[in-house]
Amino acid sequence: MTDTASGKIPVTVLTGYLGAGKTTLLNRILTEDHGKRYAVIVNEFGEIGIDNDLVVGADEDVFEMNNGCVCCTVRGDLIRVVAGLMKRQRPGKPAFDAIIVETTGLADPGPVAQTFFVDEDVKAKTQLDSVTALVDAKHVMARLDDSKEAREQVAFADRIILNKVDLASDIELAEVERRLRKLNPLAPITRAERADVPLDQVLGLGGFDLERILDINPQFANPAHGEEGHVHDEHCGHDHDHDAHSAGPRGHAHEDDIKGVSLSLDRPMDGTKFTAWLDRLLGEQGQNILRAKGIIDVAGEDRRLVFQAVHMILEGELQKPWGSIERRWSRAVFIGRDLDEAALTAGFEACAA
Structure with missing residues (x-):
């Protein structure tokens, strides 16, 4: 998963409105036995509800999971948190296979994405891989109607995960997908139930890789x-x-x-x-x-x-x-x-x- 050519650690920004299923997906990444080391940076544990069983001693900033993954909070500056994660590197071996930044409550993923282009230290060690947006098939139309943030999240994404498709009819899903494509003609849409989407459809997409624009x-x-x-x-x-x-x-x-x-x-x-x-x-x-x-x-x-x-x-x-x-x-x-x-x-x- 690490970008071996550059040795940089790929970063995935995960967006999605409350209730879209991000927590389910993140809990899976943090507990599943996938043999990778991921670092998941979340905004606030309270807001996203990472399983309390996983999070022991919530006054610390970093939690190590038993599968080797790490969960940490962005209480301050994203740049500082990423720099802290980088210090966990072992000589000659990247500390993590990938970093996932979850942006609960942040409207436009733009500023988060820009961090990985603008800060020289962060840029030297990490590479923005993609922005993935989770949307809730049943409620997304209402969200898009009343929330500028929801529209921005969809428009910004490299990949859209249309979650909870079991709760909507085929006609509703077709209507939802049509609207998502108008907002964003570039992002492929992947359907999922209970955020059960293969991790290779979220990580390692190369959405910000100029080579892949072709x-x-x-x-x-x-x-x-x-x-x-x-x-x-x-x-x-x-x-x-x-x-x-x-x-x-x-x-x-x-x-x-x-x-x-x-x-x-x-x-x-x-x-x-x-x-x-x-x-x-x-x-x-x-x-x-x-x-x-x-x-x-x-x-x-x-x-x-x-x-x-x-x-x-x-x-x-x-x-x-x-x-x-x-x-x-x-x-x-x-x-x-x-x-x-x-x-x-x-x-x-x-x-x-």
Whole structure:
């Protein structure tokens, strides 16, 4: 599980609204005999209810479980807690296979994710692996209607665990998944009962690995509205069938303030123009852009430009060359609040070489 190439310990940020099943999942990680050493950082034991049997002497900060896992609280600064965990390293061997940060009550996972990009010491020893959101199939629609935090958690995720599916009908589940995909077209959705999801679908996803952006899910390849080959499906805003039977007038719950906007262009991009546009966009609207990812065909460059952003923090690099018979085209997805799709499309297309 440790990123052997870099020797860095992968960090998974686990989000989800109260009652979504995070506690069940965390208790499993902390007690199951999986042969790994995980460190689970939780906000407040009282709030999440880690089994009291597990937690002996709750006035301490760190609890060692009998399977070698460790549970600790974030009472202060996340950076300090991670640094403390790192001190438990044995020479030449990582202290943990992975670190899981549970963000109960924290609205937007963005600041937690940013910690792993911004602090040099933390960055030297750990690598943000992914953000996983647990949602409760039965109650998520109401949560999304009334909670900005719930919408942000879904929009930010690399993987969504749709939990308690045994409590909802097939029709309800289809409706829930359609709405989740509108909020976040990038994250695969895994169905689960009682948070019983294989740990390899939560850990080791490489959601923040620039290399992995190349295998963004197939929806990413659906050309934009008005372009040849665009498929009107549940991922796009033209879901007439769905609009017809969604409750209430347009502008009701289903028109969430957060959405994913997919952009694509079949002509090569001017690298300088594109970088300037992206920098300006993140500078002006970074607070509202939760996540962005893209693969860009830069004119005169054999390698593809791959980028991702978390709010205003941007990373990008030129990566492996395009294949000789591969379709060279640029595509990007922006997920955020109150995004102006027409302006984004115009800005993106204006970067053509």
